[in-house]
Amino acid sequence: MRNRGIITFVVIVLFLGGAGLLSWWLISMKPAPEAPVANTVTRLVQTRLVEYQDLESDIEVPGRLASGRVVDVVSEVAGEILRGDIPLKEGQNFNEGQLICKIYDSQRILDIKASKSQFMNTVANTLADIKFDYPDNYDKVLAFFEDIKMDEALPELPVMPLS
Numbered sequence: 225m226r227n228r229g230i231i232t233f234v235v236i237v238l239f240l241g242g243a244g245l246l247s248w249w250l251i252s253m254k255p256a257p258e259a260p261v262a263n264t265v266t267r268l269v270q271t272r273l274v275e276y277q278d279l280e281s282d283i284e285v286p287g288r289l290a291s292g293r294v295v296d297v298v299s300e301v302a303g304e305i306l307r308g309d310i311p312l313k314e315g316q317n318f319n320e321g322q323l324i325c326k327i328y329d330s331q332r333i334l335d336i337k338a339s340k341s342q343f344m345n346t347v348a349n350t351l352a353d354i355k356f357d358y359p360d361n362y363d364k365v366l367a368f369f370e371d372i373k374m375d376e377a378l379p380e381l382p383v384m385p386l387s
Contacts, residue, residue, distance in 0.1 A: 297324065302335075304328040337374055344372055358384065 297312065299305060308323035310316055318324060347369050355362045364382035371379040 299327060301327055301329065302332045304331075340372070340374060340378070343378075344369070347372075361385075 304327070305312075306326040306328050308325040310318045310322055310324055312325060347365070351362070351365060351369065354365050361382070361384045364384065368379060368382045
């Protein structure tokens with residue numbers, strides 16, 4: 225069995241060697257390729273000297289003219305926008321200091337007063353609990369509650385120590 229492996233190895237080596245010799249012999253029979261001749265192409269371009277001159281062009285275009293600068297007016301408060309001294313339309317000119325629009329803020333003022341009324345109602349409902357649970361702080365909260373006016377800003381909230 226050992227001899228059979230050696231014979232197989234020798235046959236494979238001879239076969240590969242013969243194939244290598246045959247390929248070398250075939251490659252040597254091929255003639256060497258000739259170097260390609262470089263084609264030189266001359267391209268001709270016509271040129272002219274530039275003559276600068278002014279050209280006038282009249283263009284008539286039908287249609288509407290649009291402004292190059294568009295300004296968006298945005299209200300940062302709630303309310304209805306009412307007409308000012310100048311109508312808010314496209315292409316309208318106005319100068320500095322002119323009234324463009326007014327904000328009808330009555331509804332917003334009423335909403336603020338309603339919120340303040342709800343706040344006062346909540347404070348009034350908690351006064352009894354504060355008198356019972358925190359009798360030392362009751363006078364401060366009562367004075368705060370009595371200082372609240374509907375048409376004025378809220379007074380400073382009383383500072384109460386945590387116990």
